[in-house]
Amino acid sequence: MAGFDRRRIGLFAVRYGLFFALGAWVVAMSIASEHFLTWLNFLNVARQAAPIVIIAVGMTFVMATAGIDLSVGSLVALVSVLVVTFFGLGLPTEIVIPAVLALGLVSGLVNGYFVQLGLPPFVVTLAMLTTLRGIGFVVSDGYATPVRDDFVLWLGRGQIGPLHTPIVLAIVVAVIGGVVLGKTRFGLYSLAVGGREEAARAMGINVRGIKLAVYGAIGLLGALAGIVLTGRLGNGSPNAGIMLELEVIAATVLGGTSLFGGAATIAGTVAGALFINFVRNGLNLLGVNPFWVQVATGLILLLAVLLNTVVNRRITEWARVLRAEEPEPGP
Amino acid sequence: MTVPLIEMRNISKSFGAVVALRQVSLSIAAGEVVGLVGDNAAGKSTLMKILSGVYTPDAGEIMLDGRAQALATPMDARGAGIEMVYQDFALVPELSVTQNIFLGRELLQGGLRSKFVDKAKMRERATHWIERLGLRVPPVDTPVRATSGGQQQAVAIARATAFDARLVIMDEPTANLAAAAIEKVRAAIGRLRSHGVAVIVISHRIEDILETADRAIVLKHGAVVGERRIEDTRGDELVHMIVAGRDPRDAAAGGGDGDGAGAAADGGAGGSAPP
Structure with a gap:
């Protein structure tokens, strides 16, 4: 029984380890740097993390279905370019914003269409990654163009009460995502499709529809994040969002979402995104060479994936213990 | 006849x-x-x-x-x-016993929360069904991956016979x-x-x-x-x-x-x- 309890503690530790690590890092940095534990700095980190959180909520659903979307960084770039191009054509805000959101949705649905045909998500979205950024370069001719639209600038830099607009958007997206994943059939079916697709299909779940929907959703969220980033940077650039998809995936995996599908939480994803950004922020405040920050992020991700696999192994071990306790003679 | x-x-x-x-x-x-x-x-x-x-x-x-x-x-x-108990049980390992039993047929809450699944009611019914079958009861919140082959069979049978x-x-x-x-x-x-x-x-x-x-x-x-x-x-x-x-x-x-x-x-x- 002692071993059993140790396993439960182990399970608890790996499940909530990220939250402890985030807390410990915040405490340690507060001691190490006088600039860390300030409202302004926290807002700064949250604002940095906001676009990541917005996309990572979508990535959580995609990875719950055992998929992945590598095209979101390129989508951000294309959206960014198209926003300034559309404004350049004299289109009004109320047309431009829905148009680029629709583009994101369509791009996601295209990914979803090929994935539900049975193509590997990695390859489908990798193809979309180069395609979308290529279109971004073609449309913009490689140039960044400033954006002057007040609404877009407000989305990226404005405030709602004491909070910046991107933070509010990220909170809204995360809350909706959390409710959908945790409380609705759609969330449950996403996990079921990723956990064991054949079982989900046998139980009458529309596996193809779920896949289309999760890729459509991350496309829509990617476009939203693209608008926010365009507003924050103040220009539309085909170089926006380079490697963004990797940061989003890192946040999601760090948050305990299984790479093999079936297990995912929005709270974990948000904590993962905050953790990456707090680490970067803390190291910056300490004056660490920013290139080392990339190294640190990489090592943290590696550690997270290690824990992710350890979780799986622990649960399997735990299962074996339960089975041994069962009074069934072996065959 | x-x-x-x-x-x-x-x-x-x-x-x-x-x-x-x-x-x-x-x-x-x-x-x-x-x-x-x-x-x-x-x-x-x-x-x-x-x-x-x-x-x-x-x-x-x-x-x-x-x-x-x-x-x-x-x-x-x-x-x-017409219900089927599959040879491989067709259960989702990551989901709980209750979630598997109700997969595709979740109970929903009423009123404004009618889009939300009713976890409490499903948990209660799943427990009842498994007990009624006289099969060994795994706690219904356990993920299926943590249960034995016999328990998984019990879950699959409970799912097939409950409705x-x-x-x-x-x-x-x-x-x-x-x-x-x-x-x-x-x-x-x-x-x-x-x-x-x-x-x-x-x-x-x-x-x-x-x-x-x-x-x-x-x-x-x-x-x-x-x-x-x-x-x-x-x-x-x-x-x-x-x-x-x-x-x-x-x-x-x-x-x-x-x-x-x-x-x-x-x-x-x-x-x-x-x-």
């Missing part, structure tokens, strides 16, 4: 050039347990997947209570009261199970029969069929070879039919339709009569 619960008439199915089923007919009455036996590739699984809505037949029809019934999707079949099933198909229900768990599966089949639920058992183990079934149907190369009342046959005769692929009593009757096939044809004719 009463109308059979389920009747499959002249079902044919091909996959490309491979003919999986040719003109297969069978009928099952409420509360009857039928053993479906045959070698690998005899067509047992294909036939049952047609009945559970996974495949659509190329030809033939399915009658439920004497009326033609389209089973285009697994949801159609489940809606008609007022009229026909439960069990695909190799005793494969990969320990002896005690096999006894529980057999007891569960007996309980279903006593509640008037029809059961089709697909099994490689002839003793499963002899122990639980009222009737055995033998398939070979996608066609019905013959059928027997269990009290009218022995294990070695069934094995002979499975291996030889023909009914030994056909030869004794001097060619033509044997007793078994004749009885099946009669049953079909009776079922097709308008009520």
